[in-house]
Amino acid sequence: MGTRRLVAWAAALVVALGVTRSAAADPKAEIAQKSKDAMASYDLMDYDAARRLLNQAIAAAKKARLDKDPLAARVYLNLGIAAFAGGDPDGAKVALLSAVQIDGKIQIPVEYRQPALVALLEQARAEAGVGASDPATPPGPPSADCAGTKGLQHAIIDTAKTNTSQPIEALVGSDLSPARVSVMYRPEGATEFIESKLTKQGDCKYTGAIPGAAMKGTVVHYYVAAYDANNKMIAGKGSASSPNIMELVAGPASKGDDEDPINGGKKKAPPPGGGGGSGGAVGGGVAVGGKPAKLYVGVVGGTGFGYVTGKTEFDNMVENCCIGNSLVVVTPELGFYVNPTLSIGLAARLGIPVGANLAGHSTLAPAGVVRVRYALSPSGEGVRVMGQLGAGILRNTIKLNKAEPGMDTDIVAQGPLLLGAGVGYTKRLTSKVAFVADLSALGAVAVVKELGSAPNLNSGIAADLSLGVTVGF
Numbered sequence: 001m002g003t004r005r006l007v008a009w010a011a012a013l014v015v016a017l018g019v020t021r022s023a024a025a026d027p028k029a030e031i032a033q034k035s036k037d038a039m040a041s042y043d044l045m046d047y048d049a050a051r052r053l054l055n056q057a058i059a060a061a062k063k064a065r066l067d068k069d070p071l072a073a074r075v076y077l078n079l080g081i082a083a084f085a086g087g088d089p090d091g092a093k094v095a096l097l098s099a100v101q102i103d104g105k106i107q108i109p110v111e112y113r114q115p116a117l118v119a120l121l122e123q124a125r126a127e128a129g130v131g132a133s134d135p136a137t138p139p140g141p142p143s144a145d146c147a148g149t150k151g152l153q154h155a156i157i158d159t160a161k162t163n164t165s166q167p168i169e170a171l172v173g174s175d176l177s178p179a180r181v182s183v184m185y186r187p188e189g190a191t192e193f194i195e196s197k198l199t200k201q202g203d204c205k206y207t208g209a210i211p212g213a214a215m216k217g218t219v220v221h222y223y224v225a226a227y228d229a230n231n232k233m234i235a236g237k238g239s240a241s242s243p244n245i246m247e248l249v250a251g252p253a254s255k256g257d258d259e260d261p262i263n264g265g266k267k268k269a270p271p272p273g274g275g276g277g278s279g280g281a282v283g284g285g286v287a288v289g290g291k292p293a294k295l296y297v298g299v300v301g302g303t304g305f306g307y308v309t310g311k312t313e314f315d316n317m318v319e320n321c322c323i324g325n326s327l328v329v330v331t332p333e334l335g336f337y338v339n340p341t342l343s344i345g346l347a348a349r350l351g352i353p354v355g356a357n358l359a360g361h362s363t364l365a366p367a368g369v370v371r372v373r374y375a376l377s378p379s380g381e382g383v384r385v386m387g388q389l390g391a392g393i394l395r396n397t398i399k400l401n402k403a404e405p406g407m408d409t410d411i412v413a414q415g416p417l418l419l420g421a422g423v424g425y426t427k428r429l430t431s432k433v434a435f436v437a438d439l440s441a442l443g444a445v446a447v448v449k450e451l452g453s454a455p456n457l458n459s460g461i462a463a464d465l466s467l468g469v470t471v472g473f
Contacts, residue, residue, distance in 0.1 A: 027066060028064075035054060038052075038053035039082075042081065042082050047082050047086035048086065050082040051083060054078055054082060057075045058072065058079070061075065067102075072102055076096070076098040076099035077096065077108065079095040080117075081108065081112045084120065089120065093123070096121050097124040097127060097128055099124075100121070100124050100125045100128045104128070107121075108121060109153075110153050113155040114157065114158070149171045149172070150173040150175055151173055151176065152170060152171070152225075152236060153170065153172075153173075153237075154170040158245075159247050159248070160215060160220070160246050160249070161250070164215055164252060165209045165212040166209055166246070168209055168222075168224065169206070170198060170237070171204050171205055171206070172204050172226055172235075173204060174204070178228060178234060179228055179229040180227050181197070181198045181224070181225070182198060182225055183196050183198060183224050184196075184223050184225060185214055185221065186220070186221040188219050194214070196208055196211070198224075210222060215248060218247065220248060223237060224237045224238065225237075293337060293473055294336060295334070295335070296333075296334075296473070297470065297471055298335070298470035299469065300333075300436060300438060300466035300468030301329065301331070302329055302438075303327050304325070304326040304329045304465070305323060306324050306325070306412075306460055307460050307462075308322060308323070308324045308414065308460045309322065309458055310456065310459075311458070312400075312411060312456065313361065313362060313410065313454065313455060313456055314358050314361075316400055323398075326351045326352070326365065326396050326464075327397075329464050330350045331347050331349050331464070332347070333348075333371070334346055335371070340375070340380040341375040341380055344370070344371070344372050345372075346370055346371075347370075348366070349365075349367040349390075349464075351364070351367075351395055352365070353365065353411050355409050356410060357406055357407060357408065357409045358410055361411050362413070365392075365393050366392055367390060369390030369392075369420075371386055371387070372388075375426065383423065385422070385424075386438070389418070389419050390418045390419075391415065391418055392415055392416060394413070394414040394415055395411050395414070396460075397411055398411075398412055412458060414444035414458050415451065415457055416446075416448065416451050416457065417445040418442050418444055419442070420442035421441055423439050424436060424437055424438040424439065432471060432472050433469060433470070433471050433472075434472075436469065437466070439465055440463065440466065441463045444458070445459050
């Protein structure tokens, strides 16, 4: 019985070791998975994560002595693609050189193909002394392999020229069978995407263009999508909520203002109204706006609170801990757009003390600040950060201890030197009108003890939450 049990344990151990070795004996699967995960990070524009995973895949290939395998060539190629997208052309060239030294005929997949990247690959191929599959054929993108195409494939375009029609190409596999394939684009300053249908060429290739009339400003948002007969998006490269960002560089001078390069006719007249932060409206497939707005006026209103210390305006000590309120705050502003992301404004903060019940209390807290805002998005929309510097009086109401009913709420004044910061959010409602939300903080420094109608000035902090609109012109 003991011998049988020993043999059984030995057999189990052999099987376990065999399974473990089998799981660990497929380094190619590990390398391929890391490469796949890396390109998924690339598609999310996390180029650093993509490069990190690809370097791990290369290390695994070297450890498994697969550094000369065609799989390693594909990993090096992907590393070159990620490095190029991450703004490191020298690193991209080194990676592409390693790829062609392993596989001289390797090509960039259509979904990642860009003219500059293709040229860099051909340069690496020439330096390595290897040729493409057909030396007589000038360097260029490989022909569409419709048999191996799955889903929707499109090489994302990172940069393009202003005033120049941008060609768009996509491959659509037979697994989709869309009713139509389109490029959806949103020029700078527009709030809605415009559809331009792509034309089918051959079995799986679709081509079209974003018109030159839309290629203005600094960026164009776009995505490529396949739709079914019910107008439902079934596949895409990008989306309306997460579009691809095409940065624009200087191109040829624009054509005459009355020329429509899409329809060969006259442009529509620009709509009336004020201006947003960056450009005119777009409609009907044609950019119809005028010059970007340079000035804006805005009005926001909200409420505030503050940290207060010292004495009130009626010479009472601040005894209750520290928090007062300014229930009504109105802030008109006049500003200037330096560029779509940067603006400078002059704002008047008008606080209205509410609730004070001592006779003769102040009824207004006037202050003026210069505000510098910076938008985190190239379009000027979305989250913005803000710096502030100015002068004036902030007032908050507080409850007093040991006071008679009906005479228990006083006002604390702060200032006159004001400096602070803030964060905000902007969403364009039209080409000229935008919704804004601001959370603003101001620190007050009592460089003098009294000013005008404020007999007791204190240091402290005020915070305002405001909502409103801006109009550009």
